[in-house]
Amino acid sequence: MKTYILRRLLLMIPTFFGISLMLFLILNLAPGRPGVQQNGDLAQSMRGEVTQESYRIFREQFHLDKPVLLNTRFSVTASEVREALQSAAGVSKTTAAERIDAQETLEDLGSYSVPHLAALLHDPELPTRDAAAYFLRLAALQPLEDPFNPRPSAELRAKNRAIDAENATLRTLRYTPEDSEETKQSVILGLERWYREHEGRFRFSTGDKIRRFFFDTRFAKYWRNLVRFDFGVSLTSREPVVPTLISKLKYSLSLSVGSLVLAYLIAVPLGVLSAVKKGTRLDRGVTLVLFMLYSLPSFFVATLLLFTFSAGSDLVALRFFPTGGWASRDAGELTTLGQWADIAWHLVLPMIAMTYGSLAALSRYMRTGLLDVIQADYVRTARAKGLSERWVIGKHALRNGLLPILTLLGGLLPAVLGGSVIIEYIFGIPGMGLWVVDAINQRDYNVILAVELFSTILVLFGLLLTDLSYALVDPRIRFE
Amino acid sequence: MSAPVPPDATRTSYSTLVARELRKDRLAMLGLKAVIGLVALAIGAPLLVSNQPFLLRDASGLWSPWLRGLFDRLVFESAVDIFFNLLLLLAPFVALGAWALGRAKPELAAKRGRFLRGMGWVFVAVFCALAPERFGSLENPLHYSHQVQNYRIVASEARAAGHPLFAVFPPHPFSYKETDPTRSLLAPGAEHWLGTDTEGRDVFARMLYGTRISLSIGIVAVGLYVLIGIVVGALAGFFGGWIDSLLSRLIEIMICFPTFFLILTLAALIRERSIFHVMFIIGITSWTGVARLVRAEFLKHKGLEYVQAARALGIPVRRIIFGHILPNASAPVLVSATFGIASAILVESSLAFLGIGDPTVASWGETLNDGRLEQRLWLILGPGLAIFFVVTVFNLVGEGLRDALDPKLRR
Numbered sequence: 001m002k003t004y005i006l007r008r009l010l011l012m013i014p015t016f017f018g019i020s021l022m023l024f025l026i027l028n029l030a031p032g033r034p035g036v037q038q039n040g041d042l043a044q045s046m047r048g049e050v051t052q053e054s055y056r057i058f059r060e061q062f063h064l065d066k067p068v069l070l071n072t073r074f075s076v077t078a079s080e081v082r083e084a085l086q087s088a089a090g091v092s093k094t095t096a097a098e099r100i101d102a103q104e105t106l107e108d109l110g111s112y113s114v115p116h117l118a119a120l121l122h123d124p125e126l127p128t129r130d131a132a133a134y135f136l137r138l139a140a141l142q143p144l145e146d147p148f149n150p151r152p153s154a155e156l157r158a159k160n161r162a163i164d165a166e167n168a169t170l171r172t173l174r175y176t177p178e179d180s181e182e183t184k185q186s187v188i189l190g191l192e193r194w195y196r197e198h199e200g201r202f203r204f205s206t207g208d209k210i211r212r213f214f215f216d217t218r219f220a221k222y223w224r225n226l227v228r229f230d231f232g233v234s235l236t237s238r239e240p241v242v243p244t245l246i247s248k249l250k251y252s253l254s255l256s257v258g259s260l261v262l263a264y265l266i267a268v269p270l271g272v273l274s275a276v277k278k279g280t281r282l283d284r285g286v287t288l289v290l291f292m293l294y295s296l297p298s299f300f301v302a303t304l305l306l307f308t309f310s311a312g313s314d315l316v317a318l319r320f321f322p323t324g325g326w327a328s329r330d331a332g333e334l335t336t337l338g339q340w341a342d343i344a345w346h347l348v349l350p351m352i353a354m355t356y357g358s359l360a361a362l363s364r365y366m367r368t369g370l371l372d373v374i375q376a377d378y379v380r381t382a383r384a385k386g387l388s389e390r391w392v393i394g395k396h397a398l399r400n401g402l403l404p405i406l407t408l409l410g411g412l413l414p415a416v417l418g419g420s421v422i423i424e425y426i427f428g429i430p431g432m433g434l435w436v437v438d439a440i441n442q443r444d445y446n447v448i449l450a451v452e453l454f455s456t457i458l459v460l461f462g463l464l465l466t467d468l469s470y471a472l473v474d475p476r477i478r479f480e
Numbered sequence: 481m482s483a484p485v486p487p488d489a490t491r492t493s494y495s496t497l498v499a500r501e502l503r504k505d506r507l508a509m510l511g512l513k514a515v516i517g518l519v520a521l522a523i524g525a526p527l528l529v530s531n532q533p534f535l536l537r538d539a540s541g542l543w544s545p546w547l548r549g550l551f552d553r554l555v556f557e558s559a560v561d562i563f564f565n566l567l568l569l570l571a572p573f574v575a576l577g578a579w580a581l582g583r584a585k586p587e588l589a590a591k592r593g594r595f596l597r598g599m600g601w602v603f604v605a606v607f608c609a610l611a612p613e614r615f616g617s618l619e620n621p622l623h624y625s626h627q628v629q630n631y632r633i634v635a636s637e638a639r640a641a642g643h644p645l646f647a648v649f650p651p652h653p654f655s656y657k658e659t660d661p662t663r664s665l666l667a668p669g670a671e672h673w674l675g676t677d678t679e680g681r682d683v684f685a686r687m688l689y690g691t692r693i694s695l696s697i698g699i700v701a702v703g704l705y706v707l708i709g710i711v712v713g714a715l716a717g718f719f720g721g722w723i724d725s726l727l728s729r730l731i732e733i734m735i736c737f738p739t740f741f742l743i744l745t746l747a748a749l750i751r752e753r754s755i756f757h758v759m760f761i762i763g764i765t766s767w768t769g770v771a772r773l774v775r776a777e778f779l780k781h782k783g784l785e786y787v788q789a790a791r792a793l794g795i796p797v798r799r800i801i802f803g804h805i806l807p808n809a810s811a812p813v814l815v816s817a818t819f820g821i822a823s824a825i826l827v828e829s830s831l832a833f834l835g836i837g838d839p840t841v842a843s844w845g846e847t848l849n850d851g852r853l854e855q856r857l858w859l860i861l862g863p864g865l866a867i868f869f870v871v872t873v874f875n876l877v878g879e880g881l882r883d884a885l886d887p888k889l890r891r
Contacts, residue, residue, distance in 0.1 A: 018733040023742075030749035291879075295872040297826055299833045299845070300864035303852045307860060314855075418740025422830055426852070436741060437834065440748040448745060455738040463736070 001471070008467070012460050019456050020226070020449075021069075024219050027445050028068040060143075063221045065108040071216045073112040074204050081109070081116040082128065089131035106135045114139050114202045118195040121188050130177065130184070136191055137174055140198075141167050170194065222449075231450035236442050241450040244435075251326060251431030255423065256416040258347070259354040260409070267359045268405070271366025275401075276393060278371065286363070294360035298419060302353035302426045309349060321349050324428035350427045354419060358412055362405055370401035402473055410459075410466035417455045498811075501884035508880020514873040522691040523567045526550060529685045531632045531655040537646040538634075545631055546650070553625040557657055558841045559610040560755055562623075564692050566606065574599050607700075611756045630658060654682035656689040656842040668858050675858040677850045686842040687862050693841050694870055697759055697828040698821035704763030706817050709770025714801050716771070717778025727771075734768045743827060747836045755838040758831060762824050769820075770813055777809030811885045818878035822871040829867050 059065045067073060087094040088102040106113065117139060120132040144160045152160070173190045175183055204212065214220060225232060231241040270290070274283040307313060310323045322328065322345065331342050373379060374397055382396045383389075421433030428434075432451050439447035470477045502508055532549040535542060549555035550565040578596055581588050610622055632653045638645045652673065660680035668675040674683035716727035746761045747753060781787060782805065790800050831837045832845030839846070844863035851859025 014729070015733050015736055018729070019737060022733070022737075023745075026742075026746065026749070291875070292872065295822070295868055295875055297829060297864065297867050297871070299830060300848060300860070300867060303848065303860050304864065306852070307855065307857065312855065414736070414738045415740075417738050421740060421744065422834065425834060437744070440745055443749075452738060452741050452745070455741065456736050459736045459738065 005464070005468070008464050012464075015460065016453075016456065020223070020453055021219070023449060023452055024222065025069065027448060028218060059104075059107075063218050065110065066216060066218045066221065069217055069219050070214070071212050073109055074209050074212060076109060076112055076116070078116045078119060081106075081113050082120060082123075084109075085117075085120065085128050085131045085135070086125070088135075089127040091125060091127050107138065110139050111142075111202060114195070115199075118192065121192060129188075130175075133173075133175070133184075133188055133191060136195075137170055140170050140191075140194065226453075231453070232446040234439075234447050235444045236439075236447075241446050244447075245432070245450055245454060248430065248432045248435050251429050252417070252420050252424070252433060255347070255350060255354060255429065255431065256413075256420050259351055260358075260412065260416055262351060262355045263358045263362055263412075264405070266355070267362030268366050268402075270359070271363035271405070272370060272393065272398065272401075274363065275367045275370035275374065278367075290360035290363055293356045296357070298353050298357055299422050299426060301356065302349070302423060305349045305353060306426065322346050324426070326429050350423050350429065353426075354416070354423050357419075358416070362408060365405045365408055366401065369404035370397060373397045373401045376400075399473055403470065406466060406469050406473060409469075410463040413462040414455070414459050417458065498881075498884045502880055505880040505883060507876050508884070511873045511876030511880065514869075515877060518691055518695060518870065518873065521688065522695050523564055523571060525688045525692065526565060526568060526650070528650055529652040529654060529656070529682075529688050530555075530650045531630050531653050531658060532628070533631050533635070533647040533649045533653075535646070535648040536631060536635075542646075545628070548626070549628055551624050552628055553623050554628050555655065558693075558755060558838070559623070560692055560696050560841065561689065563603075563607050563610050563696075567603070613754065630655075652682075652684060654685045656681065656685040657840075658682075665854060665856060667856075674862050675856070677847055677859055678854060683847060683859065683862055686847055687844070687866055689842040690844045690847075690863070690866065691870075693755060693843055694825045694828065694867070697755065697762070698825045698870075698874070700756075700759040701762035701766070701824040701828075702817050702820040704760065705765075705767035705820070706770050706813060708764065709767040710774050710806065710813065712767065713771040713774025713776075714778055714806065717775040718782055718797075718801055718805070720779075724775075728775075731768050731771050731775075734765070737765070739765050740827070740830075743831070744834070744836060747831055753836075753838060755841050755843075758828055758838060762827055766820065766824070769816055773812045773816060774809060777812065778805060781805045781809055815878055815882045815885060818874055818881055822874035822878070825867065825870055825874070829863075 083092075084102045084105050086092045087098055088106055090099060094102070114136060117132045117136040121129060121136070123129040123132060142163045144163055145156060173187050173194070175187045222232070229242065231245070233240055234244065237244075270286055274286045277283050306323065308315065309318050309320050311319050311321070312323045313319050324346075326346055327339065327342050328334075328346075331339050334342060370393075374393075376397075379392060379397050382392045387396075417433075420431065421437060423429070424431045424433040425437060432455070436448060436451040438444075439451070502512075526546070530546060530549070532546040532555060534544055534546045536545050550569065551562055553562070556562055556565065574596070577599075578592050581592050581595055610620070612620055613623070614620055631647065632649065635645050635647045635649075654672070658681065660676075663672070663676050663680035664678055666672050666676040666680075668683075672682050672684065674687060676682055677686070712727055712731070716724045716731075742765050743761055746765070747758060750757050778801075787800060787805060790804050795804070828837065829843065829845030829848070832843035833849045835846075835849065837843050837846060844867050847859055848863040848867075851857070851861075851863070
C-alpha cells in the first residue's frame with residue numbers, strides 16, 4: 001500500500017509537469033499583452049517614455065523578456081540586430097506598432113545583442129548608430145545578484161558593489177539626439193572602451209549555451225519558483241498569488257465539495273431505492289426525473305432560481321433567499337453560529353444549482369452497481385440465513401454496490417470545479433472561478449496558471465483518493 | 481452457382497440488428513425524430529424567419545431579395561448560416577437525386593448510400609472552405625456581401641407613403657441581427673412572438689437561428705474530437721509498447737486538466753473569436769474519453785482471430801486499423817459521440833452565457849444572460865428550454881443507442 005501511494009505520488013510529477021508545460025505554452029504564445037487591460041486602448045497605455053520604461057521593468061521583473069521555452073538568443077545574428085535597430089530608429093519605413101515591437105525585441109535580447117551592438121557603433125547610418133548606442137547601454141546594465149537577500153555575504157556584497165559601479169559608469173554613457181557630434185563620439189568611445197574591457201562576458205562556451213538554452217527561459221524561471229511553492233505575484237494587483245488563492249479556496253471548495261457530498265447523499269439512497277424497486281413505476285419515475293434534471297443546463301436553473309426565489313424576485317411571497325454573494329454585509333455583527341447560518345442561507349440556491357445535475361449519473365451507477373451485487377451468491381446466502389431485507393441490502397450488498405460510484409468521484413471533480421465557475425459568476429461568489437475569469441480577461445498569467453495548476457493538483461489527489469477508497473470499501477482490492 | 485439465400489438473411493448486418501433494436505425503443509425513436517425535426521428547422525429557418533421578402537416588385541421589377549440574401553454576409557453574418565442556406569438550396573436536389581437513383585434503376589439503389597456519403601463529404605469540404613474569414617491576407621472569396629436593405633421597413637414606409645409595394649414576406653419578417661433601440665425589451669406579442677432583447681433584436685428569430693449554431697457546434701466539435709480520439713486511441717491500442725505508454729500519459733494529462741477552465745482560457749485568449757474557434761477549442765480539449773474507449777476496444781480486438789487472419793494475409797497495417805478493427809470497435813464511440821453532442825452544446829452556451837462566445841452569431845446562451853441581467857422571464861425561458869430540449873433529445877438518442885448496441889445493459 002505504501003509503495004503504491006509512493007509510486008502514484010511520483011507519477012504525479014511528470015503529469016503535473018506536462019500540464020504546466022502545456023498551460024504555460026498556451027498562455028505565453030497567445031496574443032495580448034499581459035498586465036494591460038485588454039479592452040483598454042493599447043496605444044494610449046503605451047504612450048510616454050515613463051510608461052514605456054515602467055513596462056520594460058515590469059517585463060523584466062516577471063521574466064516576460066525571456067523566451068518562453070527554449071532560448072536560442074545567443075545565436076542572434078548581426079543582420080537581425082541591425083534590422084531591428086533600423087525599424088526601432090525609424091530608418092526603415094515602419095508603423096508605430098512595429099517600432100514598439102522592434103524596441104521590445106531589442107530590449108528582450110538584452111546582453112545577447114551586446115557584441116553586435118558594439119560592432120554597429122560605427123554604422124554609417126547615424127540614426128542606426130544612435131539607436132545602437134542607446135540599446136547597448138540598456139543591454140549592458142546588469143541586474144544585482146540576489147538583491148533581496150537579507151543577510152548578504154561579504155563576497156556577494158563586493159560583487160554587487162562592483163555591478164553597481166559598472167552600471168553607474170554605464171548610465172553616464174548616454175547622449176540625446178540634440179547633443180553635438182563631439183559629445184556623441186566621446187560617449188561612443190566610452191562605450192567601446194567598456195565593451196573591450198568586458199568582452200569576455202559576452203562570449204559563451206558550449207556549456208554556457210546549453211545551460212542558457214534550457215534554463216534562461218520563462219518556463220525554467222517559473223518552475224524554479226514553483227518548486228518552492230511560489231506561484232509568483234499577480235500581474236495586476238501585484239500581490240502574491242498563493243495567499244489570495246488560499247483565501248478564495250474557502251469559497252470554491254465549500255461549494256464544490258459541499259455539492260459533491262450533497263449529491264452522494266441524495267443519489268445513493270435514490271439509486272438503492274430504484275434498484276430495490278426495480279421495474280416499478282417508482283423506479284421509472286425516479287430515472288425519468290433525474291434524466292430530465294441532468295439535461296437542464298445549470299446556468300438556466302440558477303437563473304430561474306434567482307428569478308423566482310431571490311430577494312430580487314417579482315413574486316414577493318417567494319423572496320426567500322439573497323440575490324447572491326457569500327454572506328450578508330452586516331454578517332460581522334452576528335454570532336459565530338449566526339454567521340454560519342447566514343452563509344448557509346446564501347448557499348442554498350448555488351448548492352441546488354450545482355448539485356442536481358450530477359444526481360442522474362450517480363444514482364444510475366448506484367442502481368446498476370447494486371443490481372449486479374444483488375444477484376451474487378453471498379446476498380442469496382444472507383437472505384437464506386433469514387436476515388431482514390434491510391440488513392441484506394444495507395450491510396451485505398451496499399458496500400460492494402458502492403464501488404462503481406466511487407470511480408465516478410475522480411471524474412466528477414474536474415467537472416465540478418469547472419461548473420463552479422458559472423455558479424460563482426451567477427451568484428457573485430468571490431471564489432476561484434470568478435477570480436480566474438477576471439484574470440483571463442486581464443491576461444494575468446500568474447493568476448491563471450496558479451488557479452489552473454492548483455485545480456490540477458486537486459484533481460490529481462482526488463483521483464488518488466478515489467483509487468485508495470476502493471481498498472477501503474472492498475478489502476479484496478490490494479495495491480501491491 | 482451458390483445456393484439461393486433468402487434476400488433478407490444476407491442483409492442482417494450488425495447495423496441492421498442495432499437499428500431493429502433501436503426501433504423498439506419508443507423514447508429513443510422520439511428523440512431521433514426530434515433530432516431530424518431540429519435539423520429540418522435549422523435548415524429551413526429562412527423560410528420562416530427573414531426580413532427579406534420572397535418576392536418583391538420595386539423599381540427594378542419583380543425579383544427575390546430573399547434568394548440573393550441567402551448568401552450575403554450582410555444579411556447572415558456567420559458562415560454557419562451561409563452553409564445552412566446552401567443546404568437549404570441543395571438538400572432538395574440531393575434528396576431527389578438519391579430517390580431518382582433508386583427509382584431509375586433498381587440495381588443502382590445499392591449505390592444510394594455511397595452517393596449520400598459522397599455528398600456528405602462535399603458538404604464537409606464546403607463547410608471547411610466557408611469557415612475561415614481570410615486566407616492569409618486574402619479575404620475568403622466565398623464570402624459575398626452586398627449592400628442590403630431591410631425590406632420590411634422599406635415595405636412599411638412605402639405603405640405609409642400611400643403606394644404599397646408588392647412583397648411576399650416569410651411568416652415572421654425579422655432578422656436575428658437587426659437591432660432597433662426603440663424596440664428594446666418588448667414583451668412577447670403578436671408582432672414579436674417571443675419578445676425582443678436589450679438591443680431590440682427579435683428573440684424568436686434568435687432562437688430559431690440559434691438552432692443552427694447549437695447543432696453545428698455539437699456536430700463539428702464532436703466530429704473533430706472523435707477523429708482525434710480515434711487516431712490516438714487506435715495508435716495506442718494497436719501498437720502498444722512505448723507508443724501506448726506515451727499516448728496514455730498524454731491522455732492522462734488531458735484528463736487531469738480542468739477542461740472547462742482550459743476551454744475558457746483558450747476561448748478568451750483568441751482575439752476576434754468566431755464560432756469556429758469555439759468549435760475547434762471544444763474539439764481539441766475533449767477527445768480523451770473517445771481515445772480511452774477506442775484504445776480499450778483495440779486492445780481487445782487486436783488479439784482476435786480476424787485480425788490475425790488479416791495480418792497473415794499481409795494486409796497493410798493502416799487498412800487493418802481503419803478497415804478491419806475500427807468498424808468493429810466503433811459502437812461505443814457512436815454512443816459517446818451522441819452524448820458528446822449534448823455536452824458540446826452545453827459548453828458552447830455556457831461560454832456564450834459568460835460572454836466568451838462569438839458575439840456575431842445568435843447563441844442561446846447570450847440571450848439567456850441578457851435575460852438574467854435584465855430579469856425578463858421571456859429572455860430566460862425561451863433559450864433555457866431550447867437548450868434543455870436539444871440536450872434532452874440527444875441524450876435520449878444516446879441512451880437508446882447504448883441500449884440497442886448492448887441489450888444486456890437494459891434492465
